[in-house]
Each structure stands twice: as C-alpha cells, then as structure tokens.
Amino acid sequence: MELQYRSGSTYTLTLNLYFDAINGNPGALDQQLTASIFDKVNNRRMQNVSLPLVGNTFVQYTNPACTSASLSTRKLVYSREIILDADLYTSTAGYYAAIERCCRNNGISNIVSPGAAAQTFYLEFPAVVRNRQRFIDSTPRIFPPLGDYACKGEMFYYDFSGQDADGDSLAYDLVTPLNGSASDFDPAPFQASPAPYRLINWKPGLSTTNQIPGAPTLTIDARTGRLMVRPSQLGLFVFGVRCTEYRNKVKIGETRRDFQLYTLDCPRNTKPSLQVFNQVGGRAYQPKLDTLRLIPGGNRCITMRFTDPDAGSRLTLTTLPVNFSGLAPTFTTTTTGTVHAPGAPDTLSATLCFPECQDTQGKVYLLDVIVADNGCSLPKKDTIRVAFTAIPPANTPPVLTSTFPSEATPATTPIIVRIPVGATYTADLTGTDADGNPLTMTAVGQRFDLAAAGMRFTAQNGTGRANGTFTWLASCEAAQLQDNLTVTFQLQETVRCTPKPQTRTVQFMVVPAPDTTNFLPPNIITPNGDGKNDAFELTQLPPDLCDGRFGGIKIFSRWGNEVFHSPARTFRWNGSGSAGVYYYLITFTDGRRYKGWLQVLP
Known part of the structure; x- marks a missing residue:
C-alpha cells in the first residue's frame, strides 16, 4: 500500500x-x-x-x-x-x-x-x-x-x-x-x-x-x-x-x-568473464594492485576482452561510476555481441576511453566495468573495479585589459563611469591568451537591453586574441531605465577543458552636463522706454537636465511681498513702475535654486 x-x-x-x-x-x-x-x-x-x-x-x-x-x-x-x-x-x-x-x-x-x-x-x-x-x-x-x-x-x-x-x-x-x-x-x-x-x-x-x-x-x-x-x-x-x-x-x-x-529448474548458465588491459604494454589490469594514471597527452583508453563458455551467449558491457559523478568514460566500439555461435567469435573486445577533461583532483576514482550475459532467470555478471587518477590539460587564464578607468581594480569590484548627459563615451577592450585558445568577447546589461540605453558593443573574436569596442550616447532616456546601468564584459575561452573566463563589471551613470554659461544676471534696469535695459529678463539661464527643468521665477519687494512670478523661461519684468531694490528667486525641478537682487531706477 x-x-x-x-x-x-x-x-x-x-x-x-x-x-x-x-x-x-x-x-x-x-x-x-x-x-x-x-x-x-x-x-x-x-x-x-x-x-x-x-x-x-x-x-x-x-x-x-x-x-x-x-x-x-x-x-x-x-x-x-x-x-x-x-x-x-x-x-x-x-x-x-x-x-x-x-x-x-x-x-x-x-x-x-x-x-x-x-x-x-x-x-x-x-x-x-x-x-x-x-x-x-x-x-x-x-x-x-x-x-x-x-x-x-x-x-x-x-x-x-x-x-x-x-x-x-x-x-x-x-x-x-x-x-x-x-x-x-x-x-x-x-x-x-x-x-x-x-x-x-x-x-x-x-x-x-x-x-x-x-x-x-x-x-x-x-x-x-x-x-x-x-x-x-x-x-x-x-x-x-x-x-x-x-x-x-x-x-x-x-x-x-x-x-x-x-x-x-533452469538450464545451467555459466558466468561470463572479463579482462581489462591498461595502456602500458597491453598488460592485463590487476584490480586492487593497479591504478591507471591518465595524464595530458597520454593514452586515455583501455581495452576489454570478454567471453562466456556457454554456446550462443549474448554479452553486454556497461560501466558504473562508484565514487564520482559527472564526466564518465565512453565506449568507442560496440559493447554487445554473441559468442560461441555459428559465425560468432569466441571472445569479444571493446575500447573504453576517458574524457580528456576528466579531473580527479588528486583523488582515486573507482569505475566498475561489468559484463552480463542473457542467461535465465537473471543475467550473470563479472565485474572489474578500475581505479584511476586523471589530470586534464593545463590552461593558462586569458588576460583582459580595457581603457575603462581604474583598470587595476579587482574584477569583482565594479568600475564606475560617470558621463554627462548628451556626451558620447567610447572604451576599447583587448583579450589575449598565451595558449592560443579561441577567444570570444561579449557584453551583457544587467536587467536592461544595451541598445535601449543607447549602448553598442562590437567584437572581433579570434584565436589567441579578441578585441571589442564599446560606445554609449548618455541620454536622458538611458538615465530613466535605471539609476546605475551595469554592464558585464566577458572574455571566454572556447576550449573543452577548464575554461577560465575573465570579466569586467562596469556601472555607467548619467550626470548633469557642466554649466558652461556665465550666469551673471543684470542687477539694474531702467524701464524708461529708451529701449535699453527696459526689463529684467534672462536669456542665458542654466540648461535643463532631463527631469531637472526650469521651475519658475519669483520677485519680491524689500519688505518680502511678491510682486511678480512666471513659470516661463522667457519671462520679462518691467519693474512694475516702482523704483527701488527687489529680490528674485529662480528654481529648477531638480532642486537647483538661484538668488539675487535687482535695482529698478527711474
């Protein structure tokens, strides 16, 4: 149940x-x-x-x-x-x-x-x-x-x-x-x-x-x-x-x-037999005594011979990892066959090869090689436990350099790049590999699309070397996507064993454009109709920045009474017909404030 x-x-x-x-x-x-x-x-x-x-x-x-x-x-x-x-x-x-x-x-x-x-x-x-x-x-x-x-x-x-x-x-x-x-x-x-x-x-x-x-x-x-x-x-x-x-x-x-x-009562079924031959002179492998040592550039294959004295017996080879998982050896030849039948051999052979990237990390791995017959009621088996160590080919990590600032910063620490709104930023990246492995360079935005933020990355991948170019137009639209736009640049080896990717993480920030205007408002007007300084107006106000736009102006008398206000950058004030000293306050929606005084003469 x-x-x-x-x-x-x-x-x-x-x-x-x-x-x-x-x-x-x-x-x-x-x-x-x-x-x-x-x-x-x-x-x-x-x-x-x-x-x-x-x-x-x-x-x-x-x-x-x-x-x-x-x-x-x-x-x-x-x-x-x-x-x-x-x-x-x-x-x-x-x-x-x-x-x-x-x-x-x-x-x-x-x-x-x-x-x-x-x-x-x-x-x-x-x-x-x-x-x-x-x-x-x-x-x-x-x-x-x-x-x-x-x-x-x-x-x-x-x-x-x-x-x-x-x-x-x-x-x-x-x-x-x-x-x-x-x-x-x-x-x-x-x-x-x-x-x-x-x-x-x-x-x-x-x-x-x-x-x-x-x-x-x-x-x-x-x-x-x-x-x-x-x-x-x-x-x-x-x-x-x-x-x-x-x-x-x-x-x-x-x-x-x-x-x-x-x-x-079943017909008598004799147990099959199995031999494993290692790569040294074809000598038979001796369980509990031998350990296969697989090294870079060496032979990584073993040969098995298996048979059964029963006529017409069909045999099957399998493997079973004992104390490891992940990569496992594979047969490069057929693993099944019939022995002692008309036209069939008395003994079968097969080849088993260990992956080039197999890495036992200094430990001894155990692999059971099993031959089973098709006898009744259940198959009879012979098992040889193979002990082996394996070292994968050496691989030197590739090197990634760039023209980003703070290049000496560890790869785990983001690089900060601040760009004024409206400016274009360009950086070059170079990847090299001493082993001459093929290299691929990529750039990926974290939770945003590069193109949507005005960013573009192109790469020229190759063997032993890769180059990349990053460009960015820092726009207000980019700033609205996220406060900080984080991009991960990666240099990847396209090798079979132990690839060692290198990365750079860069945070891009949109900042206000430098205020290049000489913001010195006039502090005297003479509203007498002669066409000279007849009104208070500002044609060179500080620029708007994305959401930081002109909020308005207010003008106050010396006693604090508001005498004028306007939300328009094109405001014009003629002094309200009263001579004296006045004070103004200019505000922007991002919190910027400008204060000053103004004298109206008859």
Missing part, C-alpha cells in the same frame, strides 16, 4: 496487488477493495475507504527471453483520493491502514495450509499535524513488481530500494507475512478488522529469518534494500519485506509487503 500527499488535506491511497495469472482464481480478481484506517493508540476506526480497480496490466520480466509458461503475473492497482482532516488526524502515535483478503495460492510451498491463509495489506503513517504545524509525509514508493523467477542452485538478486518524496531515511528487513481475519467463508470483508493481525504459519524448519530454503537463505540489505537468495528447493515461496521510514532519526511510518517467488 502507498499513501501519497497531494495538497491541503488530500492524499491518494493506493494498493498494488500482484495477481497470479496462471494459478489465481479469476473470481478472486476484485473490482474494488475496502481499506480501513485506525488510530494506533486505541485501534479506533477513523474511516473506511472503498478503492476501485483502476489498473490491470501484465508484469514484464527483467529479461523477456526468459519468459516461462508457468509464471505470469498481473499488477492490479486499486486507488482513490481521501481526506485526512487536520482536526482529526492528530494522534502523536500515528495511524495504520489495512486491507484484508483471503486466500493465498494453494501451490505455495513454505507455509502451512496456504489455501486457507489470508492476507492483510498494511501500512503506518504519522499524524498530519505536529506541534500545531502541518506535517506532510508521503509513504515511500518501494518494491518494484517482481515478475521474475529464481533458478534452483543459482543466486537470485533483486533491487527493492525505495524512493521517498520527502527525503526520509528508509530501512529494510524481512518480516513474517500477516494473515488476518478474512477466511474462505468471508474472503473479502466489507471492512478490515483492527490490529493485532494473526501471522501466517511457516512450515517446519522455516521462520522469519529463513523464509526460503537456500544456501544462503533469503536476506535483504537493511540500507540498500538489495534482496538475495540461492534457493535449494523448487516451488512457489511467499516472503515478507518491511520498509521503515525515519525522519530526523525518529520512526514515522512503515510499509509491509508480501511477495511470491517461483523457483524453477
């Missing part, structure tokens, strides 16, 4: 039931099943949920060529969205869900009276609220469908590891399957009974730790969920696995699952 969080108080409850399509009773293929949810503290029934059948598909074999007419499995999926109300599901001990169904296959070999033994599907989950906060949890999705069979006397292995959407820790162990209260008289109860549930009865000599006769018997890795057994008897065997879920080292839930494993 699975319980997956959706949103709010909505979850999806799902039962995945694997149905024996050969020995199972077609009448037992239910169209719906009932799940019951209980409080773990007192077994109080919280709700019953009817789960309809929403999926019915056949389970595929790991190796389709190993299909057996005596084994066919269907995956039946029962599912429905449910509500776990935050006001109800608050028990600190958590809850459990159960579905009961009878009965098991008569052909099961390792339990007593399988035809009368029921099944109880079971999971535990935590309260949906903890410490007055919503506690979101999805149970782990584990146990992939088991469609394969095992071969008597051969090692059988399967990966039961789960995936948890919440990142919780998972632990695995074997458990005795639950029986429950269902019976052949009431095989599908309308609701599940509360815990505790009866267990199935093992046949003599078998137990929870010895569920399938074998050497070794059935085991599961507590951390990885890897299941292994070498069965010593033929038959159909049931076994139980539990996955326990932990968060911050505290158990929050568990999921139990029953499985069936069929053990058959």
Whole structure:
C-alpha cells in the first residue's frame, strides 16, 4: 500500500496487488477493495475507504527471453483520493491502514495450509499535524513488481530500494507475512478488522529469518534494500519485506509487503568473464594492485576482452561510476555481441576511453566495468573495479585589459563611469591568451537591453586574441531605465577543458552636463522706454537636465511681498513702475535654486 500527499488535506491511497495469472482464481480478481484506517493508540476506526480497480496490466520480466509458461503475473492497482482532516488526524502515535483478503495460492510451498491463509495489506503513517504545524509525509514508493523467477542452485538478486518524496531515511528487513481475519467463508470483508493481525504459519524448519530454503537463505540489505537468495528447493515461496521510514532519526511510518517467488529448474548458465588491459604494454589490469594514471597527452583508453563458455551467449558491457559523478568514460566500439555461435567469435573486445577533461583532483576514482550475459532467470555478471587518477590539460587564464578607468581594480569590484548627459563615451577592450585558445568577447546589461540605453558593443573574436569596442550616447532616456546601468564584459575561452573566463563589471551613470554659461544676471534696469535695459529678463539661464527643468521665477519687494512670478523661461519684468531694490528667486525641478537682487531706477 502507498499513501501519497497531494495538497491541503488530500492524499491518494493506493494498493498494488500482484495477481497470479496462471494459478489465481479469476473470481478472486476484485473490482474494488475496502481499506480501513485506525488510530494506533486505541485501534479506533477513523474511516473506511472503498478503492476501485483502476489498473490491470501484465508484469514484464527483467529479461523477456526468459519468459516461462508457468509464471505470469498481473499488477492490479486499486486507488482513490481521501481526506485526512487536520482536526482529526492528530494522534502523536500515528495511524495504520489495512486491507484484508483471503486466500493465498494453494501451490505455495513454505507455509502451512496456504489455501486457507489470508492476507492483510498494511501500512503506518504519522499524524498530519505536529506541534500545531502541518506535517506532510508521503509513504515511500518501494518494491518494484517482481515478475521474475529464481533458478534452483543459482543466486537470485533483486533491487527493492525505495524512493521517498520527502527525503526520509528508509530501512529494510524481512518480516513474517500477516494473515488476518478474512477466511474462505468471508474472503473479502466489507471492512478490515483492527490490529493485532494473526501471522501466517511457516512450515517446519522455516521462520522469519529463513523464509526460503537456500544456501544462503533469503536476506535483504537493511540500507540498500538489495534482496538475495540461492534457493535449494523448487516451488512457489511467499516472503515478507518491511520498509521503515525515519525522519530526523525518529520512526514515522512503515510499509509491509508480501511477495511470491517461483523457483524453477533452469538450464545451467555459466558466468561470463572479463579482462581489462591498461595502456602500458597491453598488460592485463590487476584490480586492487593497479591504478591507471591518465595524464595530458597520454593514452586515455583501455581495452576489454570478454567471453562466456556457454554456446550462443549474448554479452553486454556497461560501466558504473562508484565514487564520482559527472564526466564518465565512453565506449568507442560496440559493447554487445554473441559468442560461441555459428559465425560468432569466441571472445569479444571493446575500447573504453576517458574524457580528456576528466579531473580527479588528486583523488582515486573507482569505475566498475561489468559484463552480463542473457542467461535465465537473471543475467550473470563479472565485474572489474578500475581505479584511476586523471589530470586534464593545463590552461593558462586569458588576460583582459580595457581603457575603462581604474583598470587595476579587482574584477569583482565594479568600475564606475560617470558621463554627462548628451556626451558620447567610447572604451576599447583587448583579450589575449598565451595558449592560443579561441577567444570570444561579449557584453551583457544587467536587467536592461544595451541598445535601449543607447549602448553598442562590437567584437572581433579570434584565436589567441579578441578585441571589442564599446560606445554609449548618455541620454536622458538611458538615465530613466535605471539609476546605475551595469554592464558585464566577458572574455571566454572556447576550449573543452577548464575554461577560465575573465570579466569586467562596469556601472555607467548619467550626470548633469557642466554649466558652461556665465550666469551673471543684470542687477539694474531702467524701464524708461529708451529701449535699453527696459526689463529684467534672462536669456542665458542654466540648461535643463532631463527631469531637472526650469521651475519658475519669483520677485519680491524689500519688505518680502511678491510682486511678480512666471513659470516661463522667457519671462520679462518691467519693474512694475516702482523704483527701488527687489529680490528674485529662480528654481529648477531638480532642486537647483538661484538668488539675487535687482535695482529698478527711474
């Protein structure tokens, strides 16, 4: 069973039931099943949920060529969205869900009276609220469908590891399957009974730790969920696995699952063999003794020879990084082939090459090279663990210079360039590379388009050298985009290994144009009509700057009374017909203010 969080108080409850399509009773293929949810503290029934059948598909074999007419499995999926109300599901001990169904296959070999033994599907989950906060949890999705069979006397292995959407820790162990209260008289109860549930009865000599006769018997890795057994008897065997879920080292839930494993007599399958040859004289690589050392300019390829004594065996090579991720070697030749068949060779070979840019940074990396056959029921494998160190080609960083000011400033500190409005600014950039690598130069505005700000950048890229030219017309429109226009200039090597880009970050600012006018207003007027100094007017006011425009003029008498005002740069005042001393105030919208006095003579 699975319980997956959706949103709010909505979850999806799902039962995945694997149905024996050969020995199972077609009448037992239910169209719906009932799940019951209980409080773990007192077994109080919280709700019953009817789960309809929403999926019915056949389970595929790991190796389709190993299909057996005596084994066919269907995956039946029962599912429905449910509500776990935050006001109800608050028990600190958590809850459990159960579905009961009878009965098991008569052909099961390792339990007593399988035809009368029921099944109880079971999971535990935590309260949906903890410490007055919503506690979101999805149970782990584990146990992939088991469609394969095992071969008597051969090692059988399967990966039961789960995936948890919440990142919780998972632990695995074997458990005795639950029986429950269902019976052949009431095989599908309308609701599940509360815990505790009866267990199935093992046949003599078998137990929870010895569920399938074998050497070794059935085991599961507590951390990885890897299941292994070498069965010593033929038959159909049931076994139980539990996955326990932990968060911050505290158990929050568990999921139990029953499985069936069929053990058959299989044709004998011999394990394939693999040899790896390193680059020194073609000597065979010796695991745990040799370490490949990959250096610039050296051979970075190894050769593999692989074979299998079985006639017509089809072999496949793969690799698996053990302690590293990222760059991995690749095969340059075919990795599959058939041996010991008419027209086929006895031994196959392949070449594996490590990337030129592989860099182990002084550590020893481990790579498993694996050859697998196509034997039944599962492939047999041979693995060689290759240890290697790798150094990529050396690369000298390119050099970026420019005519921007403060060139000695570290690249992490922005360069500040202040340009008067209306002025044009030009800067040249040069990139060189001692290794002669191809260079590319770019310029990118941070959150603005260069062209929209009146900026233009052109580059001449090349091998070992690149040049760029930046021009800017500092306009009021540019100033309106942002207070500071930040541009990142980058010099990039177009090389495969360890490129080392160089950058310059420059902030451009629009500032007022220098005031070149000789702003000395006249301080005497003679409004006598002779055409000379008849009025007070200013034809050379300081210039407007973007939003800093002429706001107006006011003229006051010596007693502070306003006698004139005008919002126009073309104002004209004739003295109002009264001689005396007056005072004026000129304002601009950006806060600039000019004051002075004026004498009116008769």
